[in-house]
Amino acid sequence: MNANQTVEISVFLVLFAIFAFLGFYASRWRKGNLKDLGDWALAGRRLGPFLAWFLIGADLYTAYTFVAVPSGMFAAGPLFFFAVPYVAVTFAIAIITMPKLWVESRKHGFVTAADFVRHRFGPILAVLIALTGIVAELPYIALQIVGMTAVLTVMLQGVASDVVLLTEVSLVISFIVLALFTFTSGLRGATLTAVFKDVLIFITVISVIVIVPAHVGGFAKAFAAKPTFSTLSPLAGSAYWTLWLGSALALFLYPHAINGSLSASSEKKLRLSTALLPIYGVGLALLALFGVLVYAVAPAMAYLAKAPAATRGILVVPALIQYSMPPWFAGLAFLGIFIGGLVPASIMAMSQANLLVRNVLKEFVPGMKAETETKLAKVFSAVFKFVALGFVFIVPLTYAIQLQLLGGILILQTIAPVFMGLFVKRMNKYAMIAGWALGISTGVYLVEYVNHFQKLVTSFYKSPYGLLYIGLLSVAVNVAVACVGTLIAFAVSPRKKSVES
Amino acid sequence: MVEENNNSVKGNAGKNIIAAIFLLIPFIAYFELGTYDKVNPTAYGLPYFYWYQTIWLVISAILFVVAVILLNSRRGGD
Numbered sequence: 001m002n003a004n005q006t007v008e009i010s011v012f013l014v015l016f017a018i019f020a021f022l023g024f025y026a027s028r029w030r031k032g033n034l035k036d037l038g039d040w041a042l043a044g045r046r047l048g049p050f051l052a053w054f055l056i057g058a059d060l061y062t063a064y065t066f067v068a069v070p071s072g073m074f075a076a077g078p079l080f081f082f083a084v085p086y087v088a089v090t091f092a093i094a095i096i097t098m099p100k101l102w103v104e105s106r107k108h109g110f111v112t113a114a115d116f117v118r119h120r121f122g123p124i125l126a127v128l129i130a131l132t133g134i135v136a137e138l139p140y141i142a143l144q145i146v147g148m149t150a151v152l153t154v155m156l157q158g159v160a161s162d163v164v165l166l167t168e169v170s171l172v173i174s175f176i177v178l179a180l181f182t183f184t185s186g187l188r189g190a191t192l193t194a195v196f197k198d199v200l201i202f203i204t205v206i207s208v209i210v211i212v213p214a215h216v217g218g219f220a221k222a223f224a225a226k227p228t229f230s231t232l233s234p235l236a237g238s239a240y241w242t243l244w245l246g247s248a249l250a251l252f253l254y255p256h257a258i259n260g261s262l263s264a265s266s267e268k269k270l271r272l273s274t275a276l277l278p279i280y281g282v283g284l285a286l287l288a289l290f291g292v293l294v295y296a297v298a299p300a301m302a303y304l305a306k307a308p309a310a311t312r313g314i315l316v317v318p319a320l321i322q323y324s325m326p327p328w329f330a331g332l333a334f335l336g337i338f339i340g341g342l343v344p345a346s347i348m349a350m351s352q353a354n355l356l357v358r359n360v361l362k363e364f365v366p367g368m369k370a371e372t373e374t375k376l377a378k379v380f381s382a383v384f385k386f387v388a389l390g391f392v393f394i395v396p397l398t399y400a401i402q403l404q405l406l407g408g409i410l411i412l413q414t415i416a417p418v419f420m421g422l423f424v425k426r427m428n429k430y431a432m433i434a435g436w437a438l439g440i441s442t443g444v445y446l447v448e449y450v451n452h453f454q455k456l457v458t459s460f461y462k463s464p465y466g467l468l469y470i471g472l473l474s475v476a477v478n479v480a481v482a483c484v485g486t487l488i489a490f491a492v493s494p495r496k497k498s499v500e501s
Numbered sequence: 502m503v504e505e506n507n508n509s510v511k512g513n514a515g516k517n518i519i520a521a522i523f524l525l526i527p528f529i530a531y532f533e534l535g536t537y538d539k540v541n542p543t544a545y546g547l548p549y550f551y552w553y554q555t556i557w558l559v560i561s562a563i564l565f566v567v568a569v570i571l572l573n574s575r576r577g578g579d
Contacts, residue, residue, distance in 0.1 A: 084554045085531035088561040092524040095565060095572070219546030230540045230548040237534050244531065268573045275565035278558045285555040289547070 004327040005159060011331030012155065012338075015200070016174070019193055019339050023181030026188040051191055053273035055347075056260040057280040058194030061087075061201075062140075063147025063341030066287055068404075071313030073291025077229035079236050081288055082244040087281035090248035093419075094274045097252060098261040100422045102270050105262050112351070113258045114359035117417045121429040123363055128436060129414045130359035133255040134352045136411035139403035140254070141348045141388035144341035145171065146314060146397050151334045154303075154318035168393060174342060175389055179382040182346045186378075187263055190347050197343050200336030202283060204321070208333070209286045212293055212324045219289070222296035229292055238466030246472035250412045253419070255351035256344065290317050299323040311397055345385060353380035402456035409443035409459070412475040416482040424486075431485020439478025446470045516571045523568035527561040 065083070072080030101116060110116050114133065118126030152167040160166045181189045213219050223230055232240060251257055264270035294300050294316050300323040304312050321333045357377045362368050368376075416432040446461050447470055460467040530536075537553040544552045 078550060081551065081554060084558060085527075088527050088558050089531065091561070091565060092527060095524060095569060213546065220543070221546070223546065223548065231550050232534070232538050234538075237538075240534060241532055245528075271569040271573060272566070275569040276562055278562040278565065281558045282555060285551075285558065289551065 008327040008331040011328050012335045015335040020177050022192045022196055023189040026185040026192040052264040054195045054198055055191045058343050059256050059260040059347055061284055062344040063144045066337050067147035067150050067314045069288045070291035070317045073288050074316045075313050078232045082240055084285045086244040086247045088278045090251045091274050091277045094252045097419050099267040099271050102267050112354050113418045120421055121417055125417055125429050126359050130355040132410055132414050133355050136407040137348050137352050139407045141345050142391050143404050144345040145392040148338050148341040150314040151318050151338050154322050155334050175385055178342050178346055179385055183378050190343055194343050197339045204333035204336050205283045205286050216296040222292050225295040239460050242469035242472045246469045250408050253411045253414050256348040259351040290320050294320045297324050349381045349384040352384045353377040356380050405456050405459045409471045412471050413439040413478050428486040428489040432482045435478040435482035438481050439474045442477045443474030513575045516575050520568040520571045523564045526564055530557055
């Protein structure tokens with residue numbers, strides 16, 4: 001370990017200690033009854049616009065974003081800038097759907113989207129929606145860990161003889177800390193640490209984007225090294241819009257995004273903080289550009305050239321920071337990205353646990369006491385974190401990225417009951433179950449088909465109209481089946497409607 | 502027409518429609534790839550493709566805030 005690394009790692013550790021302190025301290029912050037699930041998982045539904053903004057933002061811009069988007073830009077260029085239109089328009093969708101779900105949830109005490117689906121469409125569909133959410137969320141958590149691993153790999157290089165082992169031990173320790181404070185503080189812990197994390201991330205992104213181009217001769221030099229990255233190839237036009245639209249539809253179906261939205265203190269405040277979230281996307285756009293900027297940073301490129309091709313992409317952002325910023329700053333930035341994985345992982349595991357306990361287990365164990373429910377949710381939120389951690393340790397890193405492709409397609413299939421069901425009470429539940437099943441089979445089959453039943457590398461289907469994102473195709477099938485089915489059911493027996501509320 | 506709707510008794514419906522238009526504009530802007538898939542003019546060394554889309558994040562936020570102010574001002578609420 002040289003002097004620079006000592007500084008870097010010390011800054012990282014000191015800031016991690018502050019992070020852990022905030023996580024535990026949060027249980028005393030705006031104290032409520034943490035034995036109540038709504039209180040533990042939704043911070044008592046008391047987050048004002050400012051904190052809700054940070055929490056939902058923290059939820060959505062994760063270590064995966066910091067790592068996967070720049071890594072895609074690095075490898076494939078402008079197609080991966082789809083992340084920008086995606087984060088702009090996803091909030092328009094959220095402004096329409098989330099406050100409505102918030103109102104229903106406040107009225108009936110819902111904690112998850114599946115609670116709402118059960119209330120309106122009955123238990124079968126609710127269990128399906130809950131299971132889809134749990135499965136789709138798992139690779140998302142795994143990818144947070146992939147992002148955290150990338151930071152540690154760059155930061156700890158040459159520190160020990162076995163960096164892989166050191167990285168894994170560090171991850172296990174941080175997950176124990178995370179599990180402990182999630183257990184005691186719930187969403188309060190995630191919120192306080194989210195503010196801390198975002199301050200670090202904003203400092204990092206703005207500093208790098210101002211300092212590095214000035215240092216290496218501007219973006220012009222980076223684009224000169226990769227001239228094909230300057231514009232999207234005309235062939236990719238349909239791929240671009242289907243990808244951003246499909247992703248935008250998916251985001252607020254993820255349990256962690258819904259969980260964040262339901263924790264707002266009022267419908268109006270939720271709308272306002274959601275409207276302001278595209279601003280947060282500016283940080284994401286700049287991060288995506290890191291994937292191009294790195295081409296102008298010679299030492300970072302030299303480091304990346306030595307890394308195995310499969311994992312090169314995920315190392316882009318940490319390498320850029322390591323080789324262009326002073327050590328103390330790298331320590332700060334790395335901790336920002338590191339907890340940028342931990343905080344969302346905590347929220348994701350909590351929302352998975354809520355789904356499992358409330359919407360699956362409770363169906364089979366009726367009359368479960370509220371206190372038992374909360375206790376079980378706390379335990380499972382820890383279990384899910386370690387399952388994801390084990391998954392990342394066992395399978396190759398790239399496998400997690402492939403599964404994330406499928407996760408996005410899966411979660412999209414919950415659209416009919418969750419989004420459309422909010423506005424159209426007469427949606428027929430059997431039609432929606434059929435749509436869900438057909439959407440999933442179409443999506444999974446097409447993904448396998450376009451990848452020739454081999455490793456999953458693409459999620460685009462080559463149609464006569466150009467490349468199309470399979471998520472959007474499969475959800476179109478799903479929605480069509482759900483709507484046509486509902487119309488048929490209505491035509492057959494117009495009086496017999498499944499309206500419960 | 503827009504103002505008529507606003508002044509009418511069914512003001513909420515008018516507000517919903519205007520808000521919906523504001524929410525839709527970013528979709529259209531980003532959908533029109535031909536308008537921004539080019540290199541020049543560059544800014545800060547960045548091709549138009551990149552900085553145009555980034556600036557639209559800020560424009561989107563402004564449009565959304567206007568839409569939300571309209572939605573939040575509806576009488577009766579939801």
